[in-house]
Amino acid sequence: MRLVIAPDSFKGSLTAGDAAQAIRDGWLSVRPADEVVLAPMADGGEGSLDAFEAAVPGARREPVMAVGPDDRPVLTHWLKLPPTAELPGGTGVVELAATSGLPLMRDGLRPFDAHTFGLGQAITAALTLGVSRLLIAVGGSASTDGGVGALTAMGARLTDASGAPVSYGNLGAGKVARVSFDEVAPLPPAGAVVLTDVDNPLLGPRGAAAVFGPQKGASSDAAVRALEANLAHFASVVPDGRRLAETPGAGAAGGVAFGLLAWGAIISPGAPAVASALGLADTIAGADLVITGEGRFDGQSEAGKAPTHVAGLARTAGVPTALVAGAVEASVAQFSAAASLTELAGSTAAALAEPARWAFEAGAALARRV
Incomplete structure (x- = not known):
């Protein structure tokens, strides 16, 4: 598979780059032969x-x-x-x-x-x-x-x-x-x-x-x-x-x-301005899966947050999208799969204590589902 990982930062715990790397490492621990492209995102906030x-x-x-x-x-x-x-x-x-x-x-x-x-x-x-x-x-x-x-x-x-x-x-x-x-x-x-x-x-x-x-x-x-x-x-x-x-x-x-x-x-x-600078639409073209994410996926996420824009670009390209979030507090119907760091860690406190570890586990969990 060819995989594009394009998360926003997990505010207060992981930069977008660190989140992308942790998700990638988790994914490759399960599917080491896959091709992974990192494209850390931002939407006008931190990062x-x-x-x-x-x-x-x-x-x-x-x-x-x-x-x-x-x-x-x-x-x-x-x-x-x-x-x-x-x-x-x-x-x-x-x-x-x-x-x-x-x-x-x-x-x-x-x-x-x-x-x-x-x-x-x-x-x-x-x-x-x-x-x-x-x-x-x-x-x-x-x-x-x-x-x-x-x-x-x-x-x-x-x-x-x-x-x-x-x-x-x-x-x-x-x-x-x-x-x-x-x-x-x-x-x-x-x-x-x-x-x-x-x-x-x-x-x-x-x-x-x-x-x-x-x-x-x-x-x-x-x-x-x-x-x-x-x-x-x-x-x-x-x-x-x-x-x-x-x-x-x-x-x-x-x-x-x-x-x-x-x-x-x-x-x-x-999000569109950053995605345009990244050439993200071209990067996504031809991918088999896109993984995006942020610290909290909630009701505000559809108002212009990075994961929603990334999912829209992938949808236009006919590529499925998965979500990794620190916490999931809204419908994830637009995604083919989702993983919550809080659920994997057992609590918000545990997820925040070791965010890179649980982002790794989220990547691995998504890879196992595929």
Whole structure:
């Protein structure tokens, strides 16, 4: 058999590359003669830089010192893709998870003051180097700041009723009285694209606060309502904010996508962009089986997550797809087989304690079924 393994990262436990290798090793322990091609995926969240770097020859990491989501310094990178005839300055790829991601919160969850200032610093660094286009992968945010932090780092002036700059986080979003983009760096010539794996609007029952706030420390209904109120206030003072707030995907990453829309960026599903850079459709053509996966396959997975997109590409090519996930919490009817690390390990805690071991076992279990 010819097998393509194209998982997303298992957030907090395995990178996409490590997951792909563990699944491959498990598979080959049962079927050692098979041909296996690894194609680690991403969908706009953690691992997007790695996926583009692996897919594009000549990609170069550029260092940047950023302010992390809890105000601590973070030495990280953005990625510069080589120039082309259409994009003479090259393309900059910035990953929010690397500057303002949830795992960077080292002193506990702070839903009201965690921020995306570091993301804005990385965007500014790429613009300063003269890129022709920006791709901004925004999954994995620690904050619900509506983009206040990122916009401030990019030169926006967000002031309260007294004319003083507001703080970077969600509390600051609720105090903005005036917004000025006069000193913000302009969009690069070919524009900026926000890559996301969700289609949630900024506000409402599917909005940033209601859906993602509890994951970031909003432990009560009152806290979620307060986050929502601050975002709603910010949207009311941003030019054309009420319309932008309704854009599918504006609620991504705690609403940072909304702030970037206000700057002039557009939103695009992340998984197709990464798959295109990888040439994944061509890789899948002629395969006998594709294995994809992620940490938790749930109700949000069909809204643009990597496994659903990979399965769609395989379906178009007439190739069956199997799923490996840390936990399976939604229907897997679109897959020919599925393996859950939690079920194989006996518990979530056991799976998280040794994720590579259980990804290996998942690969072996799928091979035995074939």
